Amino acid sequence: MINTKVTIAGVEWKNPVTTASGTFGSGMEFADFVDLNRLGAVTTKGVSYEPWTGNPVPRIAETGSGMLNAIGLQNPGVEVFVNRDLPFLKQYDTRVIVNVCGKTTEDYLKVVERLSDCAVDMLEINISCPNVKEGGIAFGQSTCSVEDITRQVKKYARQPVIMKLSPNVTDIREMAKAAEAGGADALSLINTLTGTKIDIYKRKFVLANETGGLSGPAVKPVALRMVNQVARTVKIPVIGMGGIATGEDAIEFLMAGATAVAVGTANFRNPLATVEVIDGIQDFLAKEGIADIQDIIGCINR
Amino acid sequence: MINTKVTIAGVEWKNPVTTASGTFGSGMEFADFVDLNRLGAVTTKGVSYEPWTGNPVPRIAETGSGMLNAIGLQNPGVEVFVNRDLPFLKQYDTRVIVNVCGKTTEDYLKVVERLSDCAVDMLEINISCPNVKEGGIAFGQSTCSVEDITRQVKKYARQPVIMKLSPNVTDIREMAKAAEAGGADALSLINTLTGTKIDIYKRKFVLANETGGLSGPAVKPVALRMVNQVARTVKIPVIGMGGIATGEDAIEFLMAGATAVAVGTANFRNPLATVEVIDGIQDFLAKEGIADIQDIIGCINR
C-alpha cells in the first residue's frame, strides 16, 4: 500500500491534490465528471462577504499554452455559499477549503468570521488577485501588508489559514516570510501572473479589464521556481500550483517542496484532470517503488 | 509606399525589428538563412570585458510554449567582438546594437569605454540576466541600482544607451522611471522570467544552474503587459520583446507602445522568423491601409 496522505497544518488530506480556486466553482458542475470523494480537498472559488458582480466581458483570452482571466471575483456572497455550496460539498468525503476575498481588511475578516463555525476545513486567503481594483493583489505585494492581513485574519479564524501569494513580486521569499511571521499556517502559490493581449484588428485589449491573470502550462516554470524558493525559505507547508495538468507535473512540485498541489486551468481542457493527476501520482510512486509520498516531498532540496 | 522607419534615440532604423540578444549570436550563423540587410538592427549576444565561460550544461530546457536558458553569458570578450564580430556586422546595412554585460559596475564601464570609438550604433545594457551569480539581475531589481548604473554608463557612453529591464520585479514602471531618471535614451524589455524544471526520474533540476530564464510565446502576455505599462509611464522609447514570433505579435507590441521590437526564441524554431516578422508587419499595414507605422505605435493608449 502506497501512502499518499499528507497533513497540512494539522488537517489530513487523503491525497495531496486539490482544485485551484476559481477553476472548479464549488465543485457542483464538475461533479458530473469527477467523483469528488477522490479529491484530497476542494478549494472553492473566491467568496466575499457581499455578492460581487465581477468584471465586464470578455473575461478570458487564450494565449500560447496559457490563458488570461479577469473574472474579477464574481461570487454570490458568503451567505449563499454557506447555505447552498457548503452543504453540497459536505456530502463528499473530501476536505473543504474556502478561498476568501475582500476589498478591505474588514471584508476579509467578515467572511472569516462568518465561516468560523461552519464545517470548513481550511481557509485560503486570496491576497493576490490581479483583477480587482481594490484589495486583492494590493495586499500581496508588500511585506508589511502581507504580514498585517495575515495577523488580523489569524485573530478571527477558527480554521487553519493558508495565505495565497502573488507571483508578481521581486522576491516571493520575502512575502512568504512575512506571511509566516504573521502566523500563517500554510502558503499557497502561485496566483496568476499579470498579462495582456491585444486584438490588433479592433485595436483594443481583448479583455474588457485590459489586463488579466496568466495561468496554465505557460507559467509552470515560474510557479515551480517560486514554490521551490518558498519551500526552502519557510517552515510552514506549501501548496503548489501553476500549470499542473498531469501526475508528472504534480510530482515536480512535490519534489520542489510542495506538500500538496492544486489543479486549475487544466480542468478546462480536461474535466477529469484532477483525478488523472491523482492517478498519475500513484502510478509514479508505484513505478518508482516509493512507499510513502513523504519520501519525495522536497527531495530536490536535500 | 508604407513607411516602416522608426527613430530611437536619434538612430533611424529601416524597420522596427531587431534580434533579441543571445538568440542570434553576432548574426554570423544566421546569415546563412537571413539577409541581414533586411533587419532594422542586429542586437548581439551579451559582451563582457573578459571572455566568459558561462554556466555548465545542460543550459536549456523546453517548456510548454517556452524554453528555459541558463547560458550564463558565455562570450569571447570585447576584444574578439571588436576585431571579429563587429567588422562582420559592418558589412551589412543594418544598425548594430551591442548588448553589454558585467559582474561589477566597472566591468560594464570598461566594455562601454572600449566600444566608445567603435562603429556601434547603440548600446544595450543588460542589467537583467537571471543566470549569473554576480551582476546581471542584481542591478535590475532595485530602483537605486538601476538609476546608478544608468548614470554611470551614460558618463562613458558615446552611443545612445538602452537599458534592458528585468520582468522579475513587483512594478516594472518603477525600474523604468529609475532608468529614465539616470539618463537612459531608451528601454528594452523584457528579459527572461526566472523559472525552473525538474527531471522527476533523476530527481534533479534539468538545468545545471538549477534555474533559468523563461522565454518564448509562453511569456508574451506578461511581456506585452509590461511594455504597455512602461510605454505609458516614460517618455523615452521602448523596445518590446518576449515571445514575438509573427508579424501579428509584433503589431501587438507596437500598438501597446513599443517603438521597435526584438525577435528572440522564435529564431530557434524558425531561422527566418525575423524577416517573416518584418514581412508580416508590412502585410498588416498594407491590408489595413496604414501608410505610416507611426500611426499604430501606442495606438492602444490613445
Next chain:
Amino acid sequence: MAVQKKAQIISQVQLAPGIFSMWLKDLEIAGQAKPGQFLSLYCYSEDRLLPRPISICEIKEDGTSLRLVYRVAGKGTEEFSRLKEGDTIQVMGPLGNGFPETGAKAILIGGGIGIPPMLELAKSLDCEKSIVLGYRDITFLEKEFQPYGQVYLSTEDGSAGVKGNVIDAIRQNAVEGEVIYACGPTPMLRGVKAYAAEHGITAWLSLEERMACGIGACLACVCKTRNKDHHTNVNNTRICKEGPVFKAEEVEL
C-alpha cells in the same frame, strides 16, 4: 447529462469558403441533445487549452450522430477543418439549455454563423414557422431549411434575397409570428430584441461569449441580466449553463 469523450468524424465537407459541415458519430451525446444546445470541441495542439463552443446544427433522428457547421475563425477551427472521415475529436456535450418549444407561430432568425443551430430547431419545432436567414454575401445551408417553412434571405450586398439585414427581410416580406427564435451576431440580436419589443412578442435569443469551462464553473461567459439569477445571486448569468438561449427581455445586449 453532459459527457466528455472522443467522437468519430463520419464526414466533413466545405459548404462555402471557410464554412465546414462535420458529422460526428456519438450515441451518448446525440441521444440526449436538443436544438440550441452546443458542444465544446477540444484542439489537438497542446498550446490551445480552451474548448471551442460550437452549436448543434442537426441531430440524426435515430440519435446516433450529430452535425456541426462552423466557420474557420482562427487556429482552433482551422485545425478542426483539417480533420477527416475516421479521425476523432475530443468533445463535451450536450451543453446549455437549448430553445424551448412554445407551439406558437414562430419566426426563426439566423444570422451568419448563427444560422446552423436554427436548422435543427426548424426540423423539430412542431408549429407554423417562417425562416429568415441573413448573410454578408455568400449563402450556405439555406436550401436545407426549405422543407420546414417559408425561407426568406437577406444579404448585405443584395446578392441574394433582400439587400440589408434580417429585420429588413422581415419587414419587406411582412413576415409574421407570435414568437421569435434567433441566433446571430450581437448587433443582429439587438435588432431582433428591439423588433420583438416593438411588436410585443417574445424573442428567444442564443448568445455567444468566450468560454473556459463550458459547464458553469468559471464564470467567464456571463451576460448582464435584468434579474438576479438564482445561481450567481448577481445580475450576471452564465451563458454556458443558464443559456445560451435567453428571453430577450431578460438580458442586456
Next chain:
Amino acid sequence: MAVQKKAQIISQVQLAPGIFSMWLKDLEIAGQAKPGQFLSLYCYSEDRLLPRPISICEIKEDGTSLRLVYRVAGKGTEEFSRLKEGDTIQVMGPLGNGFPETGAKAILIGGGIGIPPMLELAKSLDCEKSIVLGYRDITFLEKEFQPYGQVYLSTEDGSAGVKGNVIDAIRQNAVEGEVIYACGPTPMLRGVKAYAAEHGITAWLSLEERMACGIGACLACVCKTRNKDHHTNVNNTRICKEGPVFKAEEVEL
C-alpha cells in the same frame, strides 16, 4: 550550406520497440550530407519550440534521400513516429562537422541510439574496419552493418554477443584498429576515450547536448575542451558547430 525546409517522408517503419527508421526525400540536404552530421527536426505541435537533433543514418548514393533512425524518447520523437509516407516534416541540415576520413584501419563503435550514424560511416569509410555495436537488450540495425566489416555485438543482458559493454566486446574479441570512431551515451564514450588513451590511438567521438539553435548561435550545446576554441575564445566549444565529432583528447566528458 545548411538549409531549412519541409522534407517529404518516403517511408517510416519500426525497427524494434520504440526505434523508428524514416527515409526523407531531399536533394538539397542529402546531396551535401556527410556521415556524422545531423539534422534538426521541428515539431508540428506549437508548444514544442525547439528542434530535435537526429543524426544521419544513411545517405542514398544518388543523393536524393536520407535516412534517420531514432528512438522515441519524449513527446517530440513520439510525434515524429506518427508521421506516415507522404507527410512532410520541417528539417534543417546538414548540421555539424561529421566524421573525418583517415584511411587508417578503423574500429567503429556505436552504443544504443548512437549506432545509427555509424552505418553511413561504415558504408563510406574506404578502409579496413571492425564494427562494434552495444545494446542494452534488444538489437536493431546490426544486420545492415554486415556488408561493411566484421560486426561484434555486446548486450548488457548477454542476450546477443558479449555480455557487457562495447569495450568488453573489443577486449574479448581482440578487435584491433588504428583509429576509433564512436557514438553513444557519455559513459560509453568515457570508456572509449580511456581505451584509446591506453592503446595510444586516436578516437573520434560524437557528442550529444541539448540544443536550441543547432547552428552555433545560442551557446546552449557546449562541451568543455582542453584548448580554447577559436570561436568562443574559452574552453567551451559548440557541439552543434565545431562538433558533434571531436578528437577524444580535445574534450572533457
